[in-house]
Amino acid sequence: MSVDLRTRIGAASLPNPIMTAAGCAGIGRELGRFFDVAKLGAFVTPSITPEARAGRPAPRLAETPSGVLNSTGLQGPGIDAFLARDLPWLDEQQARTIVSIAGNSVEEYAEVAGRLATAPGVTAVEINTACPNVEDRGLMFAAHPTAAAEVVRAVRAHTRRGVPVLAKLSADVTDVVGVAMACADAGADALSMINTLHGMAVDTSTFRPRLAGITGGLSGPAIRPVAVRCVYQVHAALPEVPIIGIGGVRTGLDALELVLAGASAVAVGTANIHDPSACVRILRELDAALRERGISHLADAVGLAHKPAGTLMRRIDPNVGVAEPTEQETLQ
Amino acid sequence: MTDSSPVQVPGTVLTMRRIGTYQTMTLVAPGVAERFRPGQFVAVAVGGEQSSMLLRRCFSVREVKPDYGGTVEIVFAVRGKGTEWLAALRPRDIVDVAGPLGRPFPLPRDPVNCVLLGVAHGSAALFPLAAVLGQRDCRLHFVLGGATSDDVLGARGARRTGDSVAVATEDGSLGSAGSVGDLLPGVIEDAQADVVYACGPLDTLRAVTRTCTGYGIPAQVAVEEPMACGTGVCMACVLPVIGDDGGTHMVRTCVEGPVFRGERVRWDDVGTIPFDALGAPRALRLGERS
Numbered sequence: 001m002s003v004d005l006r007t008r009i010g011a012a013s014l015p016n017p018i019m020t021a022a023g024c025a026g027i028g029r030e031l032g033r034f035f036d037v038a039k040l041g042a043f044v045t046p047s048i049t050p051e052a053r054a055g056r057p058a059p060r061l062a063e064t065p066s067g068v069l070n071s072t073g074l075q076g077p078g079i080d081a082f083l084a085r086d087l088p089w090l091d092e093q094q095a096r097t098i099v100s101i102a103g104n105s106v107e108e109y110a111e112v113a114g115r116l117a118t119a120p121g122v123t124a125v126e127i128n129t130a131c132p133n134v135e136d137r138g139l140m141f142a143a144h145p146t147a148a149a150e151v152v153r154a155v156r157a158h159t160r161r162g163v164p165v166l167a168k169l170s171a172d173v174t175d176v177v178g179v180a181m182a183c184a185d186a187g188a189d190a191l192s193m194i195n196t197l198h199g200m201a202v203d204t205s206t207f208r209p210r211l212a213g214i215t216g217g218l219s220g221p222a223i224r225p226v227a228v229r230c231v232y233q234v235h236a237a238l239p240e241v242p243i244i245g246i247g248g249v250r251t252g253l254d255a256l257e258l259v260l261a262g263a264s265a266v267a268v269g270t271a272n273i274h275d276p277s278a279c280v281r282i283l284r285e286l287d288a289a290l291r292e293r294g295i296s297h298l299a300d301a302v303g304l305a306h307k308p309a310g311t312l313m314r315r316i317d318p319n320v321g322v323a324e325p326t327e328q329e330t331l332q
Numbered sequence: 333m334t335d336s337s338p339v340q341v342p343g344t345v346l347t348m349r350r351i352g353t354y355q356t357m358t359l360v361a362p363g364v365a366e367r368f369r370p371g372q373f374v375a376v377a378v379g380g381e382q383s384s385m386l387l388r389r390c391f392s393v394r395e396v397k398p399d400y401g402g403t404v405e406i407v408f409a410v411r412g413k414g415t416e417w418l419a420a421l422r423p424r425d426i427v428d429v430a431g432p433l434g435r436p437f438p439l440p441r442d443p444v445n446c447v448l449l450g451v452a453h454g455s456a457a458l459f460p461l462a463a464v465l466g467q468r469d470c471r472l473h474f475v476l477g478g479a480t481s482d483d484v485l486g487a488r489g490a491r492r493t494g495d496s497v498a499v500a501t502e503d504g505s506l507g508s509a510g511s512v513g514d515l516l517p518g519v520i521e522d523a524q525a526d527v528v529y530a531c532g533p534l535d536t537l538r539a540v541t542r543t544c545t546g547y548g549i550p551a552q553v554a555v556e557e558p559m560a561c562g563t564g565v566c567m568a569c570v571l572p573v574i575g576d577d578g579g580t581h582m583v584r585t586c587v588e589g590p591v592f593r594g595e596r597v598r599w600d601d602v603g604t605i606p607f608d609a610l611g612a613p614r615a616l617r618l619g620e621r622s
Binding site for chain 1: 387571
């Protein structure tokens with residue numbers, strides 16, 4: 001049995017659901033030395049800003065139990081260099097490119113979106129509403145439904161029809177469903193969840209914070225349960241809005257967990273730091289996991305965790321393989 | 333993909349040895365040895381498949397050999413949980429290795445007088461370089477250092493292959509008491525050096541660069557910045573470096589380095605974002621309102 005892994009994010013159709021997560025995969029060339037980036041469902045770029053950004057001082061990364069804290073600070077060459085050098089390269093590789101965008105104000109987001117509107121090779125635009133590493137940490141659009149909606153509306157207005165606009169949300173909020181609804185109402189075609197969680201680590205030898213930026217974003221398997229919770233809650237409230245599940249995905253089963261919670265696609269972040277070929281391995285493992293469970297279409301698995309107990313398609317013993325379907329299940 | 337692309341392979345531990353205060357590990361890593369050029373490094377995953385340690389550990393390579401399908405030898409000091417795990421490995425254990433990574437040392441076209449300077453286990457990267465320079469009939473003058481005699485790596489091998497060897501230890505237990513930086517001017521003059529290749533801590537590399545600038549000769553330095561992925565995706569290992577355009581860029585040591593021309597690195601600004609770096613926060617730029 002072959003598994004149909006195709007998925008849709010708004011108007012964009014992707015051959016498979018595995019993507020890179022923004023800022024965790026370089027600009028494509030880095031991972032392109034280990035596998036063909038066109039094999040990904042989509043390549044998500046680092047957040048592109050209007051001007052070049054030097055980022056924050058080193059040390060920028062700290063290892064925590066099953067996690068990584070980073071305060072990279074959106075280092076990047078800016079939209080001009082991205083359009084001149086990086087986007088054409090991705091297009092040449094025939095990668096489907098989702099461009100993550102960021103700025104310090106609604107106008108800056110709109111400016112970047114406007115510059116992308118005429119560029120060839122943009123599959124979708126993802127709005128980074130939640131990066132906690134810009135200099136002004138108070139400025140996090142995802143923290144307020146109205147602010148998030150405003151930036152989504154501005155980007156939607158500057159983006160071609162047919163190019164989906166994705167809003168990437170933070171879990172560091174009281175009510176992620178409220179922010180998700182505000183973004184969907186403002187024109188977001190899909191939601192990406194979750195961004196890193198705001199965290200901190202202190203060195204017990206030097207008595208100093210381990211990051212030069214003091215606080216940073218926590219990622220990795222340590223945050224996966226938070227991502228699963230957010231995806232589940234938002235899918236329950238907005239079942240028709242596609243979700244890209246992000247947060248600590250390291251194996252095919254981790255990806256499947258987010259799909260069952262309601263994600264139509266899954267982005268791989270910190271695992272790329274640990275294992276440069278993580279994305280292709282996870283895709284292979286997800287394919288095998290679906291096949292073992294007798295699921296022939298990825299789309300059939302999306303949101304299955306929301307079904308009441310006892311209505312599952314098939315049960316599987318994790319150690320044995322596929323359990324024989326009961327008569328009733330065969331009829332489905 | 334070209335042949336210079338790195339590979340990611342399961343590496344099999346062939347031997348584990350202690351040398352002085354360091355651990356030496358030889359790995360059978362098919363594909364890495366063939367592609368390796370002196371100055372490049374490998375990135376190793378630690379803790380096994382379900383490891384809670386997500387960052388790779390990057391090590392310079394002391395030797396590659398074609399035997400057993402290609403072996404790679406690394407030297408490391410046990411500094412934390414990750415290196416502790418590595419040090420406990422036994423022959424036939426498997427580790428995930430990615431490499432070779434980074435930009436190698438540039439090599440001279442003609443036989444010239446080379447000074448090879450290294451501190452502690454950073455010296456490891458000098459030995460494959462010496463092998464290649466030796467094949468090109470270059471004269472090799474080693475300057476090796478460490479805190480104590482146990483911390484000096486490869487002094488015996490250097491005596492065998494080098495035209496001269498100078499050693500400095502901080503406690504004076506081997507060679508002269510002091511730092512390698514104190515010995516360097518004398519070695520450059522005696523050897524009539526054309527180039528200095530160096531690896532070691534930032535302070536040493538800064539001192540080496542200053543000395544070389546004084547003598548008007550190039551310093552090719554391999555920087556030991558803490559790296560987290562080795563492949564260029566995590567942006568952790570940035571250094572302020574002056575580019576070909578004359579401007580300062582925050583560049584990744586793992587991709588644009590680890591080897592830099594010494595005078596290109598803004599040593600005094602390492603660990604900061606210089607106000608004139610490309611993309612520095614506006615609030616830091618003088619005379620501009622943010």
